[in-house]
Amino acid sequence: MEKYKWSLLTPLQIGKYAEFLVKMKFTLHGFDVYSAEIDDKGIDMIARKDDRTYYDIQIKSSRSLNYIFFSKSKFDIRDNLMAAIVLFFDDEEPHFYLIPSIAWTNGNALLVSRDYEGKKSEPEWGINLSNKNLHLLSEFEFEKILHTM
Numbered sequence: 581m582e583k584y585k586w587s588l589l590t591p592l593q594i595g596k597y598a599e600f601l602v603k604m605k606f607t608l609h610g611f612d613v614y615s616a617e618i619d620d621k622g623i624d625m626i627a628r629k630d631d632r633t634y635y636d637i638q639i640k641s642s643r644s645l646n647y648i649f650f651s652k653s654k655f656d657i658r659d660n661l662m663a664a665i666v667l668f669f670d671d672e673e674p675h676f677y678l679i680p681s682i683a684w685t686n687g688n689a690l691l692v693s694r695d696y697e698g699k700k701s702e703p704e705w706g707i708n709l710s711n712k713n714l715h716l717l718s719e720f721e722f723e724k725i726l727h728t729m
Contacts, residue, residue: 586643586668598641598666599624601674606637609726622654624664629729634660641666645709649694652703657681664722665707676722679707683720690716 586594603613603625612628624639638655640648640663650663661681666674684691684705690713692706709717 584671584673587670594641594643594668595639598664598668598674599639601666602637602639602664602676605676605722606726622651633729635729636661637664638662639664639666641668642709643668643670645711645714648707648709649704650706652705655681655705657684657705662725663707665717665720667709677717677720678722678725679720680725681705688716689713 589597603615606613606625606627610629614626614628616623616625622638623636625637626634627637628634638650638661640650642648642665648665655661655663658681663679663681665677665679667677668674679691684693687693690708692708693703694701694706695703707717
Protein backbone atom coordinates (compact mmCIF):
# COMPACT_ATOMS: atom_id res chain seq x y z
CA MET A 581 0.00 0.00 0.00
CA GLU A 582 1.22 3.46 -0.82
CA LYS A 583 1.90 5.74 2.12
CA TYR A 584 -1.10 7.85 3.14
CA LYS A 585 -3.64 6.30 0.76
CA TRP A 586 -6.43 6.58 3.31
CA SER A 587 -9.08 6.04 0.65
CA LEU A 588 -8.04 2.36 0.47
CA LEU A 589 -9.19 1.73 4.05
CA THR A 590 -12.76 0.82 4.99
CA PRO A 591 -14.76 3.20 7.22
CA LEU A 592 -14.30 0.81 10.16
CA GLN A 593 -10.54 0.63 9.57
CA ILE A 594 -10.12 4.40 9.36
CA GLY A 595 -12.22 4.90 12.51
CA LYS A 596 -10.22 2.38 14.52
CA TYR A 597 -6.96 3.81 13.20
CA ALA A 598 -8.05 7.32 14.28
CA GLU A 599 -8.88 6.05 17.77
CA PHE A 600 -5.46 4.41 18.06
CA LEU A 601 -3.63 7.53 16.86
CA VAL A 602 -5.47 9.83 19.29
CA LYS A 603 -4.75 7.49 22.21
CA MET A 604 -1.07 7.43 21.28
CA LYS A 605 -0.92 11.25 20.98
CA PHE A 606 -2.32 11.63 24.49
CA THR A 607 0.09 8.98 25.78
CA LEU A 608 3.05 10.75 24.16
CA HIS A 609 2.05 13.92 26.00
CA GLY A 610 2.11 12.19 29.40
CA PHE A 611 -1.57 11.37 29.88
CA ASP A 612 -2.81 8.04 31.16
CA VAL A 613 -5.25 6.64 28.62
CA TYR A 614 -8.20 4.38 29.33
CA SER A 615 -10.35 2.84 26.61
CA ALA A 616 -14.08 2.39 26.89
CA GLU A 617 -14.85 -1.28 26.43
CA ILE A 618 -18.46 -0.46 25.62
CA ASP A 619 -19.17 2.82 23.84
CA ASP A 620 -22.78 3.25 24.97
CA LYS A 621 -22.28 6.73 26.42
CA GLY A 622 -20.47 8.29 23.47
CA ILE A 623 -17.05 8.14 25.15
CA ASP A 624 -14.22 6.46 23.23
CA MET A 625 -11.49 7.09 25.78
CA ILE A 626 -10.57 8.83 29.00
CA ALA A 627 -7.36 10.87 29.21
CA ARG A 628 -6.13 11.33 32.78
CA LYS A 629 -3.69 14.17 33.39
CA ASP A 630 -3.23 13.73 37.15
CA ASP A 631 -5.09 12.48 40.22
CA ARG A 632 -7.76 15.16 39.90
CA THR A 633 -7.93 15.96 36.20
CA TYR A 634 -9.39 13.78 33.48
CA TYR A 635 -11.14 14.28 30.14
CA ASP A 636 -13.76 12.20 28.38
CA ILE A 637 -12.95 12.04 24.68
CA GLN A 638 -15.23 11.26 21.74
CA ILE A 639 -13.20 10.50 18.61
CA LYS A 640 -14.41 11.09 15.05
CA SER A 641 -12.61 10.75 11.75
CA SER A 642 -13.28 11.86 8.20
CA ARG A 643 -11.68 11.50 4.79
CA SER A 644 -13.48 14.48 3.32
CA LEU A 645 -14.76 17.88 4.28
CA ASN A 646 -18.26 16.98 5.38
CA TYR A 647 -20.54 17.22 8.40
CA ILE A 648 -19.63 15.49 11.67
CA PHE A 649 -22.12 15.34 14.52
CA PHE A 650 -22.53 14.29 18.14
CA SER A 651 -25.91 13.43 19.60
CA LYS A 652 -26.78 15.92 22.35
CA SER A 653 -28.07 13.01 24.44
CA LYS A 654 -24.52 11.61 24.65
CA PHE A 655 -22.38 14.71 24.16
CA ASP A 656 -23.39 16.96 27.06
CA ILE A 657 -21.51 20.27 27.18
CA ARG A 658 -19.13 20.29 30.17
CA ASP A 659 -15.59 21.32 31.03
CA ASN A 660 -14.04 17.86 30.78
CA LEU A 661 -15.61 16.62 27.53
CA MET A 662 -13.66 16.91 24.28
CA ALA A 663 -14.12 15.95 20.65
CA ALA A 664 -10.97 14.63 18.98
CA ILE A 665 -11.20 14.95 15.21
CA VAL A 666 -8.79 13.24 12.81
CA LEU A 667 -8.90 14.24 9.15
CA PHE A 668 -7.37 11.89 6.60
CA PHE A 669 -6.58 13.25 3.14
CA ASP A 670 -4.78 11.03 0.64
CA ASP A 671 -1.06 11.75 0.30
CA GLU A 672 -1.01 13.67 3.61
CA GLU A 673 -0.29 12.82 7.21
CA PRO A 674 -3.39 12.82 9.43
CA HIS A 675 -4.55 16.19 10.80
CA PHE A 676 -5.51 16.23 14.50
CA TYR A 677 -7.90 18.57 16.28
CA LEU A 678 -9.21 18.72 19.82
CA ILE A 679 -12.42 20.65 20.42
CA PRO A 680 -13.58 21.30 23.99
CA SER A 681 -17.33 20.71 24.17
CA ILE A 682 -17.81 24.15 25.70
CA ALA A 683 -16.69 25.66 22.35
CA TRP A 684 -20.18 24.89 21.02
CA THR A 685 -21.64 27.47 23.44
CA ASN A 686 -20.07 30.14 21.19
CA GLY A 687 -21.23 28.54 17.94
CA ASN A 688 -20.15 29.84 14.56
CA ALA A 689 -20.17 28.63 10.93
CA LEU A 690 -17.99 25.65 11.97
CA LEU A 691 -19.56 24.61 15.29
CA VAL A 692 -23.34 24.40 15.11
CA SER A 693 -26.28 23.35 17.25
CA ARG A 694 -29.19 21.58 15.57
CA ASP A 695 -32.31 20.77 17.53
CA TYR A 696 -34.62 19.51 14.73
CA GLU A 697 -37.75 20.45 16.66
CA GLY A 698 -40.77 18.51 15.41
CA LYS A 699 -38.62 16.19 13.29
CA LYS A 700 -37.39 12.59 13.60
CA SER A 701 -33.69 13.42 14.00
CA GLU A 702 -32.29 13.77 17.49
CA PRO A 703 -30.74 17.10 18.54
CA GLU A 704 -27.02 17.27 17.79
CA TRP A 705 -23.87 19.31 17.99
CA GLY A 706 -22.24 19.55 14.57
CA ILE A 707 -19.02 20.44 12.81
CA ASN A 708 -19.47 21.90 9.32
CA LEU A 709 -16.22 20.92 7.63
CA SER A 710 -15.80 22.84 4.38
CA ASN A 711 -13.09 24.77 2.57
CA LYS A 712 -14.84 27.96 3.70
CA ASN A 713 -14.82 26.93 7.39
CA LEU A 714 -11.51 25.06 7.55
CA HIS A 715 -9.61 28.11 8.83
CA LEU A 716 -11.92 28.16 11.88
CA LEU A 717 -10.70 24.67 12.79
CA SER A 718 -7.08 25.85 13.13
CA GLU A 719 -7.70 27.25 16.63
CA PHE A 720 -8.42 23.66 17.72
CA GLU A 721 -5.19 22.08 16.48
CA PHE A 722 -4.43 19.21 18.84
CA GLU A 723 -1.21 20.54 20.39
CA LYS A 724 -2.62 24.06 20.86
CA ILE A 725 -5.53 22.77 22.93
CA LEU A 726 -3.50 20.12 24.72
CA HIS A 727 -1.19 22.78 26.16
CA THR A 728 -4.18 24.57 27.70
CA MET A 729 -5.42 21.47 29.52
